[in-house]
Amino acid sequence: MGVIVSIKPLLAVLVTLVAAVLILFTGERNRNLREFWTLLASIIKFSIVISMVPLILKGNIIEYTIISLTPGIALQFRIDSLGMFFGVLASFLWIITSVYSIGYVRSLDEHAQTRYFFNFALCLSATMGIAFAGNLLTLFIFYEILTVATWPLVYHKETEEAIMAGRKYLVYTLTAGMAILFGIILIYSLTGTTDFKPGGFLSGCGSANILRFIFVILILGFGVKAAVMVLHEWLPSAMVAPTPVSALLHAVAVVKAGVFGCLKVILYVFGPELLHELNLWLVLAYFVSFTIIVSGMYALAQDNLKRRLAFSTINNLAIIIMGAAMLTPSGIKGAIFHMGSHGFMKITLFFVAGAIYVKTHKENISELDGIGRQMPLTMGAFAIGAMGIAGIPPVCGFISKWYMALGTLEANEVFFLFVLLTSAMMDIAYFFPIIYSSFFKKPKEDVIPCFNEAPMMMVIPLMVTAIISIILGIFPNAFFNFFNIASTAAGKILGGM
Amino acid sequence: MIEQAPVLIVVIPLIFAFITPLIGWWRKELCYPWIILSLTLSTFCSVITLLTVINTGVIHYHLGGWLPPWGIEYAVDYLNAFVLVIVSFTSLTVAVYSKKSVELELPEKTIYFYTVFLLQATGFFGIIVTGDMFNLYVFLEIASLAGYALIAVGEEGAPMASFRYVIMGTIGASFYLLGVGYLYMTTGSLNMADLARLLPDLYGSKVVLVAFTFLIVGVATKMALFPLHGWLPDAYEKAPSSVSALLAPLMTKVSAYVMIRIMFTVFKPYFSIEMLPVTTILSWIAAAAILYGAVMALAQTDLKRMLVYVLLSEVGYLVLGIGLANKNGLTGTILHIMNDACMMVALFMIVGAIVYRCGNREISQFRNLHRRMPFTMAAFVIVGLSVVGIPPTCGFFSKWYLILGAVDTSQWVLAGVLVLSSLLNAILFFRVIEYAYIEPRGGHDNGGESLAVVREEAPLTMLIPIISVTAGIVLLGLLSGRIVSTVIQFAIPACF
Numbered sequence: 001m002g003v004i005v006s007i008k009p010l011l012a013v014l015v016t017l018v019a020a021v022l023i024l025f026t027g028e029r030n031r032n033l034r035e036f037w038t039l040l041a042s043i044i045k046f047s048i049v050i051s052m053v054p055l056i057l058k059g060n061i062i063e064y065t066i067i068s069l070t071p072g073i074a075l076q077f078r079i080d081s082l083g084m085f086f087g088v089l090a091s092f093l094w095i096i097t098s099v100y101s102i103g104y105v106r107s108l109d110e111h112a113q114t115r116y117f118f119n120f121a122l123c124l125s126a127t128m129g130i131a132f133a134g135n136l137l138t139l140f141i142f143y144e145i146l147t148v149a150t151w152p153l154v155y156h157k158e159t160e161e162a163i164m165a166g167r168k169y170l171v172y173t174l175t176a177g178m179a180i181l182f183g184i185i186l187i188y189s190l191t192g193t194t195d196f197k198p199g200g201f202l203s204g205c206g207s208a209n210i211l212r213f214i215f216v217i218l219i220l221g222f223g224v225k226a227a228v229m230v231l232h233e234w235l236p237s238a239m240v241a242p243t244p245v246s247a248l249l250h251a252v253a254v255v256k257a258g259v260f261g262c263l264k265v266i267l268y269v270f271g272p273e274l275l276h277e278l279n280l281w282l283v284l285a286y287f288v289s290f291t292i293i294v295s296g297m298y299a300l301a302q303d304n305l306k307r308r309l310a311f312s313t314i315n316n317l318a319i320i321i322m323g324a325a326m327l328t329p330s331g332i333k334g335a336i337f338h339m340g341s342h343g344f345m346k347i348t349l350f351f352v353a354g355a356i357y358v359k360t361h362k363e364n365i366s367e368l369d370g371i372g373r374q375m376p377l378t379m380g381a382f383a384i385g386a387m388g389i390a391g392i393p394p395v396c397g398f399i400s401k402w403y404m405a406l407g408t409l410e411a412n413e414v415f416f417l418f419v420l421l422t423s424a425m426m427d428i429a430y431f432f433p434i435i436y437s438s439f440f441k442k443p444k445e446d447v448i449p450c451f452n453e454a455p456m457m458m459v460i461p462l463m464v465t466a467i468i469s470i471i472l473g474i475f476p477n478a479f480f481n482f483f484n485i486a487s488t489a490a491g492k493i494l495g496g497m
Numbered sequence: 498m499i500e501q502a503p504v505l506i507v508v509i510p511l512i513f514a515f516i517t518p519l520i521g522w523w524r525k526e527l528c529y530p531w532i533i534l535s536l537t538l539s540t541f542c543s544v545i546t547l548l549t550v551i552n553t554g555v556i557h558y559h560l561g562g563w564l565p566p567w568g569i570e571y572a573v574d575y576l577n578a579f580v581l582v583i584v585s586f587t588s589l590t591v592a593v594y595s596k597k598s599v600e601l602e603l604p605e606k607t608i609y610f611y612t613v614f615l616l617q618a619t620g621f622f623g624i625i626v627t628g629d630m631f632n633l634y635v636f637l638e639i640a641s642l643a644g645y646a647l648i649a650v651g652e653e654g655a656p657m658a659s660f661r662y663v664i665m666g667t668i669g670a671s672f673y674l675l676g677v678g679y680l681y682m683t684t685g686s687l688n689m690a691d692l693a694r695l696l697p698d699l700y701g702s703k704v705v706l707v708a709f710t711f712l713i714v715g716v717a718t719k720m721a722l723f724p725l726h727g728w729l730p731d732a733y734e735k736a737p738s739s740v741s742a743l744l745a746p747l748m749t750k751v752s753a754y755v756m757i758r759i760m761f762t763v764f765k766p767y768f769s770i771e772m773l774p775v776t777t778i779l780s781w782i783a784a785a786a787i788l789y790g791a792v793m794a795l796a797q798t799d800l801k802r803m804l805v806y807v808l809l810s811e812v813g814y815l816v817l818g819i820g821l822a823n824k825n826g827l828t829g830t831i832l833h834i835m836n837d838a839c840m841m842v843a844l845f846m847i848v849g850a851i852v853y854r855c856g857n858r859e860i861s862q863f864r865n866l867h868r869r870m871p872f873t874m875a876a877f878v879i880v881g882l883s884v885v886g887i888p889p890t891c892g893f894f895s896k897w898y899l900i901l902g903a904v905d906t907s908q909w910v911l912a913g914v915l916v917l918s919s920l921l922n923a924i925l926f927f928r929v930i931e932y933a934y935i936e937p938r939g940g941h942d943n944g945g946e947s948l949a950v951v952r953e954e955a956p957l958t959m960l961i962p963i964i965s966v967t968a969g970i971v972l973l974g975l976l977s978g979r980i981v982s983t984v985i986q987f988a989i990p991a992c993f
Contacts, residue, residue: 068978070897075975141888148887158938174923178916185897189904
């Protein structure tokens with residue numbers, strides 16, 4: 001175990017930045033070349049990230065310092081298992097989403113495609129920076145870039161509704177950014193550093209009340225992107241964005257960046273020991289339990305498919321935070337793994353919503369009767385994703401929920417086990433009727449009762465993610481020791497205790 | 498040659514200014530390269546001066562060989578060497594930029610414009626480089642008089658705005674001069690270093706107290722600190738584009754420098770902080786200025802006028818850092834002198850470019866501007882993000898230090914004001930970006946590109962300065978750690 005200095009993290013961030021510039025200058029003149037840049041960058045990025053995995057699994061830390069920003073803080077990448085997990089997840093799903101995106105925007109003949117691909121690449125660059133950040137300030141820098149780069153994707157449709165959603169998104173996230181900044185400044189003025197350390201670095205600094213205050217504003221700040229309830233309002237509105245955006249950004253990159261920020265604060269800034277001492281973990285767990293239950297109820301009431309998915313996302317993000325808040329080995333392991341498994345499952349569900357929209361221009365669940373006969377592959381993938389979200393084996397959602405359930409027991413808090421189980425039942429309640437009506441109900445008049453799928457550029461990606469969800473459910477280590485990365489992270493953090 | 502650099506910074510543009518009309522009568526088109534040459538030389542000298550200061554420490558230059566306190570002394574330490582470089586680079590950038598906009602806006606007056614432009618720069622350089630209180634007054638007036646003239650040649654209503662500025666500016670200058678007079682009465686000296694040595698014994702004297710107050714009020718008027726800002730919005734809005742681009746970033750920054758000089762060099766920091774509670778008062782006034790500027794900017798429909806109010810808010814930032822009077826706060830102010838000079842010069846140049854192409858500054862008329870002027874608008878986005886304080890642009894880092902300074906002294910309200918103003922700035926700039934970038938369409942129309950817009954980018958002499966300053970804004974942000982550790986930390990009084 002040791003620290004390895006390598007420029008690879010920087011390259012992983014820069015490759016998409018360069019691609020973004022190339023995309024911008026290629027523009028509409030040569031669509032194929034422009035899309036080639038996207039695909040090329042996504043593959044290069046993924047290979048760079050993957051090439052670092054073996055080192056991380058051996059317990060090493062990969063570090064690269066770019067420049068000193070202020071005394072005690074550098075613009076620095078330091079990759080450990082948690083960051084690596086997020087990095088692998090986001091960079092892998094970007095490849096699939098890129099293929100899907102190309103199919104989506106071309107079938108719909110979207111306007112402003114250059115802007116769309118440009119901002120997508122910027123977002124991925126920022127996400128990678130968040131995953132690899134070595135300290136709070138570096139994380140914050142990329143977090144703010146992500147905020148701004150996502151905005152044009154939210155207002156993409158440029159309808160009245162989309163513009164309002166964009167404004168709402170900015171108001172929520174920029175305000176949250178200021179809260180985070182304030183928290184970081186307080187930490188810096190207390191300790192003179194913001195470097196992440198497994199197990200936290202804040203214990204013994206400042207009075208209990210100021211630490212509590214810092215914790216609250218940081219969690220609320222990151223909680224906005226993680227769409228913790230009462231701060232979630234922007235996410236359902238942002239569903240006006242094109243579906244690939246909702247899929248990758250509003251199920252994986254952006255919202256997971258918020259969750260990732262929360263995990264970093266819980267595990268790497270405060271640390272289990274200090275949170276126990278301040279009694280904050282229980283408060284946090286009750287706070288997100290509220291989100292879990294209420295968002296499930298909201299999801300039941302939605303008729304728009306993407307909005308229902310959005311509330312399900314809110315629900316699952318809160319579950320991840322709750323798992324981590326248990327501060328027990330299984331809880332943390334499950335929480336980290338759920339970031340990945342939820343990513344695969346939810347991206348499948350969003351891909352399905354997009355495929356249906358492209359083929360039939362339907363957005364509402366009530367219109368989907370019998371659609372399974374027309375698009376069996378798509379709806380089959382939907383069934384797999386929905387089962388996974390509900391935690392039914394053999395889909396990977398089961399594994400992460402199992403560990404989180406164990407985590408609640410290890411912490412001796414049976415209440416949270418019930419929360420977890422209730423939410424799983426709600427998942428069934430709001431997803432399974434869709435499966436039922438799409439396959440077994442009498443088809444609507446406008447459904448073509450024979451095989452008529454969306455373009456293959458869209459169907460293949462969603463099948464790939466669905467199949468991976470199952471494979472990960474049976475062999476969690478199937479791809480690049482996915483599960484091991486999560487459990488090393490948990491071990492490191494609690495090793496600090 | 499190198500040891501003459503401090504004086505050359507001032508002398509070169511002064512002499513060049515007087516030769517400009519002669520050259521102009523001979524060949525009108527030579528004026529432009531002539532002032533570029535002059536400002537390039539000054540910039541070169543100021544860079545040399547900064548390097549010399551970094552390598553060998555404070556430079557003392559005695560004009561005509563007369564020793565202080567009798568002769569005039571130019572004293573260059575880290576603080577003014579740093580500000581000199583900023584001011585010289587900014588004036589050079591604006592000079593390059595001015596070509597097309599002057600041809601369009603002042604075709605008859607090009608020669609005189611460039612003459613006064615150089616005098617204006619001379620005034621700024623002199624204020625910064627001098628180590629003598631009265632000499633500073635002289636240069637302050639050179640800068641101000643040049644400013645009155647430059648503003649008065651602007652659009653309709655400019656003479657009136659300039660006249661108002663003349664009155665307020667003269668009142669400010671009189672306050673400053675009275676202050677200097679009182680100091681001379683009590684100590685018999687005008688040299689800053691000498692005053693700093695003589696004054697502590699006299700801190701109890703009412704004359705000294707009044708002198709100090711007059712000096713601060715005078716400088717505050719010149720820098721348009723709320724509530725002494727009345728002259729500024731009209732003056733900078735109605736001025737020609739390149740004049741606003743020169744004056745808006747520099748006049749306020751130079752005055753902020755003078756304020757730091759008076760409060761922490763001429764007077765000892767403990768006098769400004771404890772004996773008279775000036776810093777406390779200033780920090781609250783600054784907070785009011787920040788909010789006032791941002792709120793007034795919200796109400797504007799004209800982009801240039803909006804920027805003028807943003808400028809008032811930025812003045813608040815500068816003074817807030819001075820008022821916090823601790824290491825981080827003052828670091829924030831000095832860093833912000835650089836950052837804000839870059840941001841404001843970029844913004845006013847961009848407005849000038851938009852006016853040049855579209856003849857119109859109404860924000861609501863900006864539809865499709867991102868396709869008409871893609872590079873200019875991309876620059877606007879980046880600079881706007883910097884004003885809002887989105888990292889890694891440089892605006893973020895000055896905010897970082899200022900908030901840190903407020904937290905260090907437990908001034909929670911002031912920290913809150915800084916945070917709030919960031920959000921107000923976000924509304925301001927995203928509103929403009931929204932107008933320029935979003936093309937609203939009804940219903941679910943997904944059809945290809947809407948109506949074609951001819952790309953009509955600003956001329957290269959405008960575009961290159963805009964793009965380079967914008968690139969500088971990102972680079973200076975990333976390099977701010979380096980800048981603080983090599984220059985700024987030595988520019989702060991030792992006792993902080």
